[in-house]
Amino acid sequence: MTTHLEQAYALDAADPLARFRARFVNAEPDLIYLDGNSLGRLPHDSAMLAHDLTARQWGERLIRSWNEGWFTLPERVGGKLAQLLGAQTDEVIVADSTSVNLFKLAVAALRHQRGRTRILTDDLNFPSDVYILQGIVEMLDAGHRLEIIRSEDGVHGPVEALLAALDEDVALVVLSHTVFKSGYLYDMAAVTAAIHAAGALVLWDLSHSVGSAPVELNAADADLAIGCTYKYVNGGPGAPAFLYVRRDLQPLLRNPISGWMGQHNPFDFTLEYAAELGLRHFLTGTPAVLSLALIEPGVDLLLEASMNALRAKSIRQSEYLIALWEEMLAPLGYMLKSPRQAEQRGSHISLGHAEGWRINQALIRDLNVLPDFRAPDNIRLGIAPIYTTFTDVYTAAEQMRRAVEERIYARYSDQRAAVT
Amino acid sequence: MTTHLEQAYALDAADPLARFRARFVNAEPDLIYLDGNSLGRLPHDSAMLAHDLTARQWGERLIRSWNEGWFTLPERVGGKLAQLLGAQTDEVIVADSTSVNLFKLAVAALRHQRGRTRILTDDLNFPSDVYILQGIVEMLDAGHRLEIIRSEDGVHGPVEALLAALDEDVALVVLSHTVFKSGYLYDMAAVTAAIHAAGALVLWDLSHSVGSAPVELNAADADLAIGCTYKYVNGGPGAPAFLYVRRDLQPLLRNPISGWMGQHNPFDFTLEYAAELGLRHFLTGTPAVLSLALIEPGVDLLLEASMNALRAKSIRQSEYLIALWEEMLAPLGYMLKSPRQAEQRGSHISLGHAEGWRINQALIRDLNVLPDFRAPDNIRLGIAPIYTTFTDVYTAAEQMRRAVEERIYARYSDQRAAVT
Numbered sequence: 100m101t102t103h104l105e106q107a108y109a110l111d112a113a114d115p116l117a118r119f120r121a122r123f124v125n126a127e128p129d130l131i132y133l134d135g136n137s138l139g140r141l142p143h144d145s146a147m148l149a150h151d152l153t154a155r156q157w158g159e160r161l162i163r164s165w166n167e168g169w170f171t172l173p174e175r176v177g178g179k180l181a182q183l184l185g186a187q188t189d190e191v192i193v194a195d196s197t198s199v200n201l202f203k204l205a206v207a208a209l210r211h212q213r214g215r216t217r218i219l220t221d222d223l224n225f226p227s228d229v230y231i232l233q234g235i236v237e238m239l240d241a242g243h244r245l246e247i248i249r250s251e252d253g254v255h256g257p258v259e260a261l262l263a264a265l266d267e268d269v270a271l272v273v274l275s276h277t278v279f280k281s282g283y284l285y286d287m288a289a290v291t292a293a294i295h296a297a298g299a300l301v302l303w304d305l306s307h308s309v310g311s312a313p314v315e316l317n318a319a320d321a322d323l324a325i326g327c328t329y330k331y332v333n334g335g336p337g338a339p340a341f342l343y344v345r346r347d348l349q350p351l352l353r354n355p356i357s358g359w360m361g362q363h364n365p366f367d368f369t370l371e372y373a374a375e376l377g378l379r380h381f382l383t384g385t386p387a388v389l390s391l392a393l394i395e396p397g398v399d400l401l402l403e404a405s406m407n408a409l410r411a412k413s414i415r416q417s418e419y420l421i422a423l424w425e426e427m428l429a430p431l432g433y434m435l436k437s438p439r440q441a442e443q444r445g446s447h448i449s450l451g452h453a454e455g456w457r458i459n460q461a462l463i464r465d466l467n468v469l470p471d472f473r474a475p476d477n478i479r480l481g482i483a484p485i486y487t488t489f490t491d492v493y494t495a496a497e498q499m500r501r502a503v504e505e506r507i508y509a510r511y512s513d514q515r516a517a518v519t
Numbered sequence: 520m521t522t523h524l525e526q527a528y529a530l531d532a533a534d535p536l537a538r539f540r541a542r543f544v545n546a547e548p549d550l551i552y553l554d555g556n557s558l559g560r561l562p563h564d565s566a567m568l569a570h571d572l573t574a575r576q577w578g579e580r581l582i583r584s585w586n587e588g589w590f591t592l593p594e595r596v597g598g599k600l601a602q603l604l605g606a607q608t609d610e611v612i613v614a615d616s617t618s619v620n621l622f623k624l625a626v627a628a629l630r631h632q633r634g635r636t637r638i639l640t641d642d643l644n645f646p647s648d649v650y651i652l653q654g655i656v657e658m659l660d661a662g663h664r665l666e667i668i669r670s671e672d673g674v675h676g677p678v679e680a681l682l683a684a685l686d687e688d689v690a691l692v693v694l695s696h697t698v699f700k701s702g703y704l705y706d707m708a709a710v711t712a713a714i715h716a717a718g719a720l721v722l723w724d725l726s727h728s729v730g731s732a733p734v735e736l737n738a739a740d741a742d743l744a745i746g747c748t749y750k751y752v753n754g755g756p757g758a759p760a761f762l763y764v765r766r767d768l769q770p771l772l773r774n775p776i777s778g779w780m781g782q783h784n785p786f787d788f789t790l791e792y793a794a795e796l797g798l799r800h801f802l803t804g805t806p807a808v809l810s811l812a813l814i815e816p817g818v819d820l821l822l823e824a825s826m827n828a829l830r831a832k833s834i835r836q837s838e839y840l841i842a843l844w845e846e847m848l849a850p851l852g853y854m855l856k857s858p859r860q861a862e863q864r865g866s867h868i869s870l871g872h873a874e875g876w877r878i879n880q881a882l883i884r885d886l887n888v889l890p891d892f893r894a895p896d897n898i899r900l901g902i903a904p905i906y907t908t909f910t911d912v913y914t915a916a917e918q919m920r921r922a923v924e925e926r927i928y929a930r931y932s933d934q935r936a937a938v939t
Contacts, residue, residue, distance in 0.1 A: 126579035134582045141578035149809075153569040157756055158544035158561035162554045162889065169756060196804025198778030199619060206658065222790060227779035227804070230792035234777030238626060239659075247790060329805070336577055336589060336808035357654030358618030359647035368894055370642060370667060372650040384616025384647070385749070388756035389569075390807035469582065474788055 103423075103493055110419065110489035116404055116412050120486045123333070131468040131491050131498070135483030136307060136447050139333030144396035152389050169388050173360075174379065176391065179398045180332075180341050183406055184305065184324070185315035190343050192378040193328070193391055197306055197340040199356070200325040201231045201273070203381060204342060207352035208271045208300045208323060209235070209243065215270035215299070216241075221248045221257050223278035228304055232273060243270070254281040254436055255443070258290065265297035272299055276314065276324075277307035277445030280473050282437045284312055284445045288319040295320065306330060309341075310401050311446035311484060313410050316343055323348070331446065331483055332401065334394035342381055349377055358383035404485055412484040413446040416492055420448050420480065423496040431503040436477055447481040449473070450499070457508040458499065465507055466498040523843075523913055530839065530909035536824055536832050540906045543753070551888040551911050551918070555903030556727060556867050559753030564816035572809050589808050593780075594799065596811065599818045600752075600761050603826055604725065604744070605735035610763050612798040613748070613811055617726055617760040619776070620745040621651045621693070623801060624762060627772040628691045628720045628743060629655070629663065635690035635719070636661075641668045641677050643698035648724055652693060663690070674701040674856055675863070678710065685717035692719055696734065696744075697727035697865030700893050702857045704732055704865045708739040715740065726750060729761075730821050731866035731904060733830050736763055743768070751866065751903055753817035758810045762801055769797055778803035824905055832904040833866040836912055840868050840900065843916040851923040856897055867901040869893070870919070877928040878919065885927050886918040 101109070111117055123140040132140065156164045168175075178188035194200060209218070218232055229247065236243045248264060250257045256278065265272075272294050277284050287303060294301045302323040308314050310331030316324055324343035328334035344352060353374070359365045360382035363373040374380045401409065417437075424435060428450065436449040452458055455476035462468040462478070471479040480495060481487075502508050521529070531537055543560040552560065576584045588595075598608035614620060629638070638652055649667065656663045668684060670677045676698065685692075692714050697704050707723060714721045722743040728734050730751030736744055744763035748754035764772060773794070779785045780802035783793040794800045821829065837857075844855060848870065856869040872878055875896035882888040882898070891899040900915060901907075922928050 124574070124578035132581060138577075138582045138585075140581065141573060146573050146578065149569055149573040153561060153566050153755075153813075154544070157558075158566065159546035161552060161560065162558045162891075164756065165558075195615065195619065196778070196806075198780075198804030199615065199776060202776045202803075210658070225779075226782075226788045226790055227785075229790050230777045230779060230782055233792045234775055237773075238630070238775040241660075327805070335573075336584065337805040337811070338809075339807060340804070353657070355654055355658040356619060356622045357650045358616070359645075359650060360618075362646075362650055365647075366894070368646045370646055370649050372653045383622075384618030384760070385747070385757040386616075387759060387807035387810035389758075389813065390810040391757070393573075393809065471582070474786070 103497070107490040107493035114412065114489065116408055116484065119400065119404055120488065122400055123486045129467055131495050133468065133470045133480045133482070133487070133491065133495055135487065136330045136481030137471050138329055138336055139331060139397065139483060140486055142333055142396045142400055145335065145393050148396055149393060152392055172388065172391050173382055173386060176394050176398065177341055179395065179402065180309070183309055183314070183398065183401055184343065185317050186343055187317065187346060189377055190346055191341050192381060193339050193341050193394065194382050194386065195339060197304070197325050197327045198227055198231050200340050200342040201228055201304070202235065203354050203356055204302055204323045204325060204344065205232060205235055205271060205273065206355040208302065209239065211352055212270035212300060215268050216243050217269045218243055218245045219248060219261065219264055219269055219272045220245065221250060221261060221274060223250050223256060223280065223283060224273065224275045225279050225304060225306070228273060228275070254283060255438060256283050256285050262293045265293065265299065267298055269297055269299040271302060273302045273304070275304045275307065277312055279307055280477055281449055282445045282447045284443055287315070287321060291319045291321050307445050311409065311413055313406060321345065328394045328397070332394065333397035335390060337390065338394050339387060339391045344378060344381065354381045354383070356383045360384060400485060409484045413482055414441045416482045416484060416487060416489060417441065417444060417446065417448055419489060420492050420496065423493060424450060427496055427500045431500065433499065446484065447479055449477045449479050451476045452478065454508050456513060457511040458502045460511040461502040461507040462498060466502060468495050468498045470495070523917070527910040527913035534832065534909065536828055536904065539820065539824055540908065542820055543906045549887055551915050553888065553890045553900045553902070553907070553911065553915055555907065556750045556901030557891050558749055558756055559751060559817065559903060560906055562753055562816045562820055565755065565813050568813060568816055572812055592808065592811050593802055593806060596814050596818065597761055599815065599822065600729065603729055603734070603818065603821055604763065605737050606763055607737065607766060609797055610766055611761055612801060613759050613761050613814065614802050614806065615760060617724070617745050617747045618647055618651050620760050620762040621648055621722070621724070622655065623774050623776055624722055624743045624745060624764065625652060625655055625691060625693065626775040628722065629659065631772055632690035632720060635688050636663050637689045638663055638665045639668060639681065639684055639689055639692045640665065641670060641681060641694060643670050643676055643700065643703060644693065644695045645699050645724060645726070648693060648695065674703060675858060676703050676705050682713045685714060685719065687718055689717055689719040691722060693722045693724070695724045695727065697732055699727055700897055701869055702865045702867045704863055707735070707741060711739045711741050727865050731829065731833055733826060741765065748814045748817070752814065752821065754814035755810060758814050759807060764798060764801065774801045774803070776803045780804060820905060829904045833902055834861045836902045836904060836907060836909060837861065837864060837866065837868055839909060840902070840912050840916065843913065844870060847916055847920045851920065853919065866904065867899055869897040869899050871896045872898065874928050876933060877931040878922045880931040881922045881927040882918060886922060888915050888918045890915070
């Protein structure tokens with residue numbers, strides 16, 4: 100009889116993407132890193148590029164580097180991201196943070212949809228996205244109402260309630276394609292079609308999808324999208340975000356934060372803003388070049404691995420984790436807080452436990468597993484198919500078993516309030 | 520009789536800040552770099568930090584680095600910048616780009632000043648700042664009017680016209696403290712006092728002042744300020760910007776781009792935005808950590824040199840350049856397009872010439888001088904007192920003389936339209 104560990108080794112040996120793990124820095128080989136959906140690992144190519152960016156591009160070429168590649172970075176990296184997202188290369192551009200991009204696109208959409216006053220989202224969306232929308236409603240002071248549709252179980256998206264809420268007064272629907280806590284994955288095509296049938300626009304937050312789950316923006320006829328590059332894209336801490344505007348919408352929408360990078364002929368220094376054609380209009384200020392340039396090697400690696408292969412591996416790994424949960428962890432009080440069906444799931448699994456906070460402490464401090472904790476009791480296990488191994492997945496499950504069976508979690512108090 | 524070059528050497532030998540030049544990477548010792556007001560040089564300390572940030576903080580510590588210093592970077596670096604700006608450490612924070620920060624503070628100010636409809640700026644301000652204000656007026660659609668006061672000579676700020684335009688309907692005045700083309704330096708205290716007398720708020724753009732000119736935000740009782748960190752601060756290409764809100768105004772203003780980094784207890788993940796106390800409320804999304812962290816060594820160097828010593832050297836150098844202009848360049852058709860009085864000047868000098876565009880090409884391509892060109896005919900010579908030498912200044916003047924006297928500029932056509 101093969102042991103669990105032998106089984107994990109065999110799965111790794113059969114993994115066609117296994118060779119990609121060596122393309123990332125792995126400074127602590129014994130660390131089980133399952134937080135690539137908060138901050139992805141450092142590609143070796145990025146470490147080399149960081150040196151070139153500072154020593155040569157900044158230090159040596161100085162201002163000349165703007166004409167030697169920096170100026171076109173937003174669309175060059177955006178164009179590559181588009182290939183991961185089922186979009187045209189001139190429909191995705193890199194700029195600012197996810198929150199600022201949401202602000203720009205949502206304000207533009209609301210002004211385009213003048214006359215309609217309702218904005219819909221759900222309670223599984225990133226809180227930050229909800230905050231941005233609340234701020235917009237307050238700022239515009241034009242009678243908009245933000246409605247947060249509630250999920251029945253906190254796991255699955257409230258699709259039926261959402262569709263039932265659609266009417267001719269809905270201007271915009273904002274949803275996370277893969278939701279941050281449970282990993283629920285919306286059916287983008289079906290939901291987009293229903294939203295369009297009501298005459299509303301949809302804006303998808305792809306932060307937890309890009310690089311791990313299939314996204315087909317054009318096939319779904321999606322209007323707008325945003326997303327971050329520091330999770331599964333492995334672009335580095337706080338790397339700039341991207342935004343997508345479907346080509347036919349680009350000339351119809353107006354960027355409310357109209358800075359010089361979105362101006363036609365920015366070096367004319369005229370005093371009257373004239374929108375640049377295409378998506379560059381949605382740029383604002385000078386981009387953080389070093390953080391922006393370091394996104395590219397991560398995107399190149401994903402393209403090399405191919406999204407289809409990454410998705411296939413992600414599903415194999417999350418199915419494997421769920422099987423291990425059922426056998427080893429469910430009997431110890433762990434609850435599956437992610438959808439059971441693979442097609443409804445992104446690339447992370449949340450496991451709840453009454454002692455979730457203390458278990459999470461034990462995993463980090465004693466058991467060399469680095470997951471992510473999301474209140475109130477979720478231990479979030481991020482599978483980054485480009486570098487996570489089946490052995491990682493098995494070891495994490497085994498340590499979660501030990502944390503409870505050996506009562507290792509009991510060393511820690513439940514003083515959550517003291518921790519930010 | 521001493522030659523010009525001997526004189527320059529002597530000035531360098533007597534320069535108390537001369538030792539700081541060696542703290543910066545100087546890959547081409549023969550290059551006369553006078554564009555530090557577009558992109559400052561790379562400090563050696565930043566090159567080392569860049570390696571630590573990627574290899575160790577990102578590659579090795581991964582997500583743990585957020586609790587090991589990244590989370591507090593915006594206020595740590597902001598607090599140090601405050602020391603350069605005559606502000607309290609809790610009045611300056613680093614976030615986003617200069618344009619996005621202008622948007623946030625201007626919208627917040629206009630909402631605070633509800634009832635007043637006029638916004639004043641001048642035609643010497645950064646075009647990008649004017650664009651942002653135009654976008655705000657259009658977006659808020661609340662009857663605001665942006666008025667651009669015209670400078671009589673294109674060199675000096677239109678102070679009298681500006682003060683004459685003030686009345687009880689002016690909500691906000693937005694000015695560049697040091698203007699980007701001529702280098703005119705506003706008297707912050709006097710202008711702020713006049714604006715306050717009319718009940719208006721003032722927002723100063725310090726992009727061309729910070730690190731080169733004295734700024735005393737508290738002493739001037741300034742309300743709001745923004746600025747970039749990639750010019751005289753030497754923070755790296757497109758490094759995040761800073762914003763200042765006077766302490767008593769902080770609880771009164773509302774950030775319109777209300778993301779999770781400005782939320783009280785961002786890790787509670789509640790769905791109702793509650794403003795964080797103090798200036799963190801003006802943060803929005805996750806910052807570009809690598810670009811943000813690399814600002815700090817540049818600020819440390821300026822603090823070590825001291826702003827008073829830097830300003831004294833900057834004045835000595837710009838006076839020296841003006842003397843050389845008068846002797847060597849004025850007879851060749853170069854015009855001084857910066858104020859003659861040192862107290863009305865920041866740290867760059869603009870020289871106009873009918874053949875300015877072609878001369879600028881000759882300087883860059885044939886004469887190893889890197890200035891900056893600003894339409895229609897300005898050659899902008901940025902003096903970064905922390906690393907610019909008197910020999911740099913003399914050599915630049917000498918090459919500008921040669922460019923005209925030896926008709927080197929005549930090699931180039933006037934095909935400006937082809938270049939962006």
